[in-house]
Amino acid sequence: MKTDRRTFLKSLIGFLSTPIWYPYRARAGTLVSHPIVQNVGTDCATIVWGTGEGGSSAVRFTRDRGLTRSAAAVARGFPPADTDLPAPYYQHKVALTGLDPNTDYSYAVFADGQGLAEGDGLNFRTSGAGRLSFLAFGDCGSGGAEQKALAERMQQERPSLVLPLGDLAYGRGSFEEFQSRYFGVYREIMKRVPFFPCLGNHEYMTRNGFPYLALHDVPIPSDLPDTDRGRYYSFDWGNVHFVALDSNDPLERAVQGSGPMLEWLENDLRSTRKFWKIAYFHHPPYAGGAHDDDPLSALVRSHVVPILERYDVALVLSGHEHSYQRSYPIRNGAIVRDGEGTVYVTSGGGGAGLYPVSPNSRVMFGRSVHHYLQAEVDGSRLALRVMDISGNEIDRLVLAPSPRVSEAGVVNSASGAPPLAPGTLISIFGRNLATEDQQAAGTPLPRELSGVSVTANGELLPLLFVSPTQINAQLPFVLRDGAALRVRTANGVFDTPVIVSESAPGIFAVAHQNGELVSGASPSRPGEYLTAYGTGLGAVTGPIAAGEPAPFAPLLTARLPVEVEWGTARLRPSFAGLTPGRVGLYQVNFQVPAQLPSGQQPLRLRVGDSTSQPVPVPVALD
Numbered sequence: 284m285k286t287d288r289r290t291f292l293k294s295l296i297g298f299l300s301t302p303i304w305y306p307y308r309a310r311a312g313t314l315v316s317h318p319i320v321q322n323v324g325t326d327c328a329t330i331v332w333g334t335g336e337g338g339s340s341a342v343r344f345t346r347d348r349g350l351t352r353s354a355a356a357v358a359r360g361f362p363p364a365d366t367d368l369p370a371p372y373y374q375h376k377v378a379l380t381g382l383d384p385n386t387d388y389s390y391a392v393f394a395d396g397q398g399l400a401e402g403d404g405l406n407f408r409t410s411g412a413g414r415l416s417f418l419a420f421g422d423c424g425s426g427g428a429e430q431k432a433l434a435e436r437m438q439q440e441r442p443s444l445v446l447p448l449g450d451l452a453y454g455r456g457s458f459e460e461f462q463s464r465y466f467g468v469y470r471e472i473m474k475r476v477p478f479f480p481c482l483g484n485h486e487y488m489t490r491n492g493f494p495y496l497a498l499h500d501v502p503i504p505s506d507l508p509d510t511d512r513g514r515y516y517s518f519d520w521g522n523v524h525f526v527a528l529d530s531n532d533p534l535e536r537a538v539q540g541s542g543p544m545l546e547w548l549e550n551d552l553r554s555t556r557k558f559w560k561i562a563y564f565h566h567p568p569y570a571g572g573a574h575d576d577d578p579l580s581a582l583v584r585s586h587v588v589p590i591l592e593r594y595d596v597a598l599v600l601s602g603h604e605h606s607y608q609r610s611y612p613i614r615n616g617a618i619v620r621d622g623e624g625t626v627y628v629t630s631g632g633g634g635a636g637l638y639p640v641s642p643n644s645r646v647m648f649g650r651s652v653h654h655y656l657q658a659e660v661d662g663s664r665l666a667l668r669v670m671d672i673s674g675n676e677i678d679r680l681v682l683a684p685s686p687r688v689s690e691a692g693v694v695n696s697a698s699g700a701p702p703l704a705p706g707t708l709i710s711i712f713g714r715n716l717a718t719e720d721q722q723a724a725g726t727p728l729p730r731e732l733s734g735v736s737v738t739a740n741g742e743l744l745p746l747l748f749v750s751p752t753q754i755n756a757q758l759p760f761v762l763r764d765g766a767a768l769r770v771r772t773a774n775g776v777f778d779t780p781v782i783v784s785e786s787a788p789g790i791f792a793v794a795h796q797n798g799e800l801v802s803g804a805s806p807s808r809p810g811e812y813l814t815a816y817g818t819g820l821g822a823v824t825g826p827i828a829a830g831e832p833a834p835f836a837p838l839l840t841a842r843l844p845v846e847v848e849w850g851t852a853r854l855r856p857s858f859a860g861l862t863p864g865r866v867g868l869y870q871v872n873f874q875v876p877a878q879l880p881s882g883q884q885p886l887r888l889r890v891g892d893s894t895s896q897p898v899p900v901p902v903a904l905d
């Protein structure tokens with residue numbers, strides 16, 4: 284048959300626009316667990332699926348629809364004796380790496396080079412900075428009508444991630460129950476949204492949680508013993524630090540001194556700098572109902588809650604009580620004002636039969652109802668909605684933690700201690716400050732960064748850096764004996780008085796003339812000139828506004844007399860004043876005397892009547 288040129292082009296275009304590069308063929312009966320996405324991070328994701336056969340398998344993926352990248356799967360076979368399934372089960376797992384944050388990816392699943400029909404047209408989004416949303420629910424895996432109706436409602440949501448709160452597959456957390464009552468029910472959500480679960484008591488009823496552990500891929504903390512791996516973990520998403528705990532066996536062992544979970548929790552919360560900290564686990568510390576006397580809830584209250592509150596965890600999610608319950612804000616067991624304590628939410632209405640709510644003095648609101656939680660985190664505000672099976676909102680909660688400055692938390696940035704002199708670079712330590720880390724882009728320094736501002740006696744301070752736990756700023760050069768410092772965020776203000784003195788020097792570092800820091804590996808030598816960099820030397824010999832870099836000409840020198848005390852030596856500096864081109868930074872230049880003994884001698888700056896902290900400065904005489 285002859286074909287004219289136009290028809291040929293038309294057929295070619297039609298050919299190119301048809302997705303035939305990857306032929307898909309149904310493999311009915313082969314795929315026993317549909318592809319889902321797990322353990323998504325800023326640059327990684329895991330795709331998992333299950334078949335009844337082994338063989339080579341892979342995931343093809345890209346940011347666009349071309350599916351030009353490929354990654355081979357690792358298959359793990361489970362014989363029926365291990366799974367209670369009627370036939371062998373093969374789990375295929377691919378860890379995708381090198382992804383970009385906050386980016387949509389398409390993926391498709393292949394077996395023996397053939398695309399699986401159920402594994403086509405899938406997508407997920409990596410985590411990253413900015414807003415996020417999540418769903419949470421517990422005690423879901425009944426396989427009943429209520430669970431499925433809630434799952435259908437949740438399919439209409441567009442969460443970044445989902446937090447299942449334990450008891451995911453009744454009654455014993457077996458492989459078959461996980462397939463039919465968990466992965467099967469949430470498949471439409473799981474293929475595009477990662478679930479980050481925790482273990483309930485029912486997960487432990489089959490081989491100490493073996494099916495749960497085998498079927499989930501979660502972040503694994505380093506240095507955990509094999510007994511604990513996969514049972515508790517933490518991860519960051521946007522400006523939230525999520526912590527999933529296991530309130531079953533690992534908690535009991537930790538309380539008895541034979542397990543590391545509580546020590547790990549303390550270290551984990553101490554090391555995060557995220558604005559939001561959200562913890563979740565199965566057994567609720569504060570809820571009233573059928574499990575009032577559960578000894579594991581008592582262990583949570585006595586051993587987990589104090590750690591969570593010490594590190595200002597804002598929200599704690601649990602299940603186990605088959606109802607919805609929300610606590611008052613709580614700190615050290617007492618009810619406190621909004622924004623000043625931890626709120627404990629129990630969400631155990633994910634599908635299993637409901638329990639009545641009984642009174643609990645710390646519970647503000649409770650209802651025996653099937654539901655799920657829907658949360659939006661936008662900067663320093665978290666809005667939580669509780670949705671029932673008919674799509675009605677049955678509770679709403681907004682968390683907006685107000686800024687707090689620590690006791691004696693305003694210090695000279697160099698010495699780490701009060702008091703403070705005019706013009707000093709200061710650090711303010713606290714919590715609920717900025718929503719994320721942000722550095723000033725340049726000079727003159729901004730008066731607001733990431734929604735945070737600071738005033739001293741009403742005057743806005745120039746800011747160098749802000750984070751959820753620290754602010755670096757400069758005090759004005761004109762300031763009276765005392766100053767009222769006010770930190771303002773979108774959620775409120777915190778006032779704290781600070782003591783101001785004429786001079787209050789602190790030393791950042793001592794450097795050679797070439798800029799290299801003086802250290803044990805690079806000691807000072809007699810006769811050379813050194814520079815001590817610091818802040819807090821007070822007034823200078825010319826006008827300069829806070830936030831502005833010091834001029835190169837004329838140099839601005841310190842008005843008060845400055846002396847270098849080094850061991851027993853008293854040295855007159857060749858220069859003491861503001862470092863040209865820098866904001867709030869002073870430098871003191873001096874010559875290393877001949878009479879110092881070899882070794883480390885403490886060096887201090889004396890400015891007027893004040894003396895800096897000592898810093899060890901080594902001298903070598905050879």
Ligand SMILES: [Fe+2]
Pocket residue numbers: 422450483484485565602603604
């Ligand atoms: Fe439970």
